[in-house]
Amino acid sequence: MSVIAPGRNIVIIGLMAAGKSTVGRLLAQRLGRPFVDTDKVVVDEAGASVAEIFAAQGERAFRALEAAAVRQVAALRGQVISVGGGAVLDPGNVTHLRATGDIVLLDADPAEIAARVRNPAKRPLLAESADVVATLTELRDARAAAYRSAATHIVDTKGMDSAAVAAVLEQWAHRTPGLLSKDEL
Ligand code: S3P
Numbered sequence: 519m520s521v522i523a524p525g526r527n528i529v530i531i532g533l534m535a536a537g538k539s540t541v542g543r544l545l546a547q548r549l550g551r552p553f554v555d556t557d558k559v560v561v562d563e564a565g566a567s568v569a570e571i572f573a574a575q576g577e578r579a580f581r582a583l584e585a586a587a588v589r590q591v592a593a594l595r596g597q598v599i600s601v602g603g604g605a606v607l608d609p610g611n612v613t614h615l616r617a618t619g620d621i622v623l624l625d626a627d628p629a630e631i632a633a634r635v636r637n638p639a640k641r642p643l644l645a646e647s648a649d650v651v652a653t654l655t656e657l658r659d660a661r662a663a664a665y666r667s668a669a670t671h672i673v674d675t676k677g678m679d680s681a682a683v684a685a686v687l688e689q690w691a692h693r694t695p696g697l698l699s700k701d702e703l
Pocket of ligand 1: 534538557602642643
């Protein structure tokens with residue numbers, strides 16, 4: 519990464535378990551960039567898991583911590599950032615992320631996502647669900663407009679593994695003016 523002119527951030531959004539963190543980590547490795555995950559920032563600062571924060575303080579409190587984490591990571595440059603699945607439902611978060619980054623949506627198939635969710639109890643919005651595929655489909659439909667208007671680029675990940683998605687994103691990053699630094703190109 520160039521010290522003088524780091525590239526813009528690459529921000530990965532999408533439903534929970536869509537592969538944001540795994541893809542983000544792989545993409546960061548490929549580009550030689552740092553990787554940061556807003557859920558992890560929240561968990562580290564709160565000293566409690568996402569599920570514990572939801573249970574003890576409620577979703578509103580979690581969203582306030584998440585908004586603070588978004589502002590913190592959006593102040594950086596040259597990062598690969600993954601944000602929690604609900605972060606871009608708050609337009610203020612989108613404004614901050616857009617100011618310093620390009621936002622890419624990993625659009626994923628609810629059935630494929632559900633197959634990756636081994637422990638729904640760790641995911642508060644799925645914990646009470648009797649039918650994880652149905653709940654994920656509802657969330658995807660309810661969030662489609664917000665996700666699509668926040669995103670500057672969309673990748674349909676159906677049938678792709680994380681390495682393939684990271685490779686597609688790397689190619690996109692190379693094609694996108696101003697996203698990568700001179701050193702990265
Ligand atoms: C949420 C997604 C989770 C986490 C929280 C709420 C959501 O993050 O922020 O459970 O509203 O979709 P991941 O998308 O990283 O699982």
